[in-house]
Amino acid sequence: MAYKWDFGLILSYANFWAKGLGITLAYSVGTVLGGLIIGVICGMLLLYKRKWLTLPIHFYVELFRCTPLLVQIVWFYYALPIVLSVELPAWLAAGLGLTLYMGAFATEIFRGGIISIDKGQWQAARALGMTNGEMMRHIILPQAIKRMVPPFVNQSIIQLKNTSLLYVVAVPDLMYTGSIVVSDTFRPLEVYTSVAAMYFAILYPLTLWAKRMEAKVDQ
Amino acid sequence: MTNSGAADENGANGADVMVRVEGLRKSYGTVEAVRGVSLDVHRGQVVVVIGPSGCGKSTFLRCVNLLETPSAGTLRVGDRTIDFSAPPSDKGHAMPRGRDLARFRARIGMVFQQFDLFPHMTALGNVMSGPMIVKKMREAEAEAIARNLLAKVGLANFTARFPRELSGGQQQRVAIARAMAMEPELMLFDEVTSALDPELVGEVLDVMKELALEGTTMIVVTHEMAFARDVADHVVVMDLGQVVEQGAAADVLLQPKNARTASFLARFHSTIGDRKA
Numbered sequence: 082m083a084y085k086w087d088f089g090l091i092l093s094y095a096n097f098w099a100k101g102l103g104i105t106l107a108y109s110v111g112t113v114l115g116g117l118i119i120g121v122i123c124g125m126l127l128l129y130k131r132k133w134l135t136l137p138i139h140f141y142v143e144l145f146r147c148t149p150l151l152v153q154i155v156w157f158y159y160a161l162p163i164v165l166s167v168e169l170p171a172w173l174a175a176g177l178g179l180t181l182y183m184g185a186f187a188t189e190i191f192r193g194g195i196i197s198i199d200k201g202q203w204q205a206a207r208a209l210g211m212t213n214g215e216m217m218r219h220i221i222l223p224q225a226i227k228r229m230v231p232p233f234v235n236q237s238i239i240q241l242k243n244t245s246l247l248y249v250v251a252v253p254d255l256m257y258t259g260s261i262v263v264s265d266t267f268r269p270l271e272v273y274t275s276v277a278a279m280y281f282a283i284l285y286p287l288t289l290w291a292k293r294m295e296a297k298v299d300q
Numbered sequence: 301m302t303n304s305g306a307a308d309e310n311g312a313n314g315a316d317v318m319v320r321v322e323g324l325r326k327s328y329g330t331v332e333a334v335r336g337v338s339l340d341v342h343r344g345q346v347v348v349v350i351g352p353s354g355c356g357k358s359t360f361l362r363c364v365n366l367l368e369t370p371s372a373g374t375l376r377v378g379d380r381t382i383d384f385s386a387p388p389s390d391k392g393h394a395m396p397r398g399r400d401l402a403r404f405r406a407r408i409g410m411v412f413q414q415f416d417l418f419p420h421m422t423a424l425g426n427v428m429s430g431p432m433i434v435k436k437m438r439e440a441e442a443e444a445i446a447r448n449l450l451a452k453v454g455l456a457n458f459t460a461r462f463p464r465e466l467s468g469g470q471q472q473r474v475a476i477a478r479a480m481a482m483e484p485e486l487m488l489f490d491e492v493t494s495a496l497d498p499e500l501v502g503e504v505l506d507v508m509k510e511l512a513l514e515g516t517t518m519i520v521v522t523h524e525m526a527f528a529r530d531v532a533d534h535v536v537v538m539d540l541g542q543v544v545e546q547g548a549a550a551d552v553l554l555q556p557k558n559a560r561t562a563s564f565l566a567r568f569h570s571t572i573g574d575r576k577a
Contacts, residue, residue, distance in 0.1 A: 201416035204367055205475075209430040209482060210406025212399055219433050223420050 120187020
C-alpha cells in the first residue's frame, strides 16, 4: 500500500482533542450519575406493588429500552421543542436523552438486584420484627448492592460508548471532534483510527476492572 | 415445664394462655391450606404439630406470626387479639401494618427450615441484629447478649465465622440464638431439622430440648417423632388443613384414636423406637 501514514498532523490538534475527550467523559459521568438516581428512585417505587405507580414506570423503562438511543436523542432535539414550544439547546436535549436511557437500564438493574435476594432473607428479617425500612437498609440492600455493581458498571461502559451519538446533534464530543479534524485535514484514516484508539484506551481498563469486580462478587 | 395433662384441661382458663387460635383459615386463591384450626398454647408449654407433607402445618405456623395473613378466624398472642373474620368496618379486623406489625412479630421468635441467616454478617452479627436493629440496643449490650446465647448453643468459638463457614447444624443453632436474642414470649420452629444431614439433627434438637426445659413457650412443626414423644406437652396432628387429633404426647403418638393419625404414625413407629432424641 502506497498510503503514507501521518499522525503528526493529528497531534497538532491536541487541545481540540482534549476538549472533545473532556466532553465525552463529562457526559458519561453526568448521565450515568443521573441515570443512577432515576434507577434508584424508580427501582424503589417498583417494589410498592401499586399499579398506578408501577405501570407508568414500566412504560417508561420499556419505552426507552425498546427504542434506539439514536432515535431518542434526535427526538429530544428536534421533536420535544415542538411539544414544549421551548427551544432546547443540543447539549441539553442530548443529555436528557442519554440520562433517561441510562435511567431505564439502571431501574431494571436496581429492581433485579433487590428481587434476586432469597425470600428467606425477607422472612427472617420480618420474623425478627424489622420494619420494611429496617429490613431494606440492614438486610436486603447490603446484599443487593453487591449484586447490582457488576451490571451497573457494564451498563456504564456501554453508556460511555453511547455518548458518541452526541455527534448527530453536533455536541463537540470525541467523535464530533474527530469529524471536524477530518474536514480540516482530509485524513480520515488517521483521525478515526485515533478516535477508536482513545475510546479503547479508556474502555479496556474499565472492562478489566469490571471483570475483576464480577469475580469478587461471585465469591 | 407445664404439666401436659393439666394444660389440656385448663383450656377454658384464659389466664396462662399464651396463644389462642380460633377457626383460623388461610386460602391461596381457591386452595384452602388451613381450614379452621383452633388451638391453645399455654405459657411454658411445648406444642408439637405433626402431619403429612402439605397438610398445612407450616402455613398454620406462619399465620401465628403473621408472615401469612390469615383469611379468617381469630388469633391471640399475649394480650393482642386480631379478628380476621370481623367485617372490615370493625377495628379488630385490621391486619396490623407497618411498625405495629413489626412490633407484633418482634415478640415471637421463628426458626426456619433453611436457617436463613444473614450471609453478610458473622454469627455474632446475626445474633446481634435483632436487638440492635429492632430494639435499638447499644452495641456493647447486644454483643454481651449475643455472646451469651452463642455460648449456650455451643458456638462460643464460632462467633466470628460467617454463615458459609459453618455446617448446617451450626447455622441452625445460630438461627435459634438469633431468634432468642429478641427474648421472645413464644418460639416457632418450622421443620428446623428437615434440611440437615442426619448426623447434625441431634445437636439442634438438643438445643431445642434445653429451651423447652427452661420453660420457653414453643410451637414446633416437625417430623422428628422421637422429639415429639420426649419433649412435647401437647401434640397436634394435622391433615388436609385441619386438626384431626390432639392431646398429650403419649396418648396421641402411642394410642391414636383417629384412623388417619394411626396410618400416618405407623410409618414412624420404627423411628420412635430407634432414635434416642
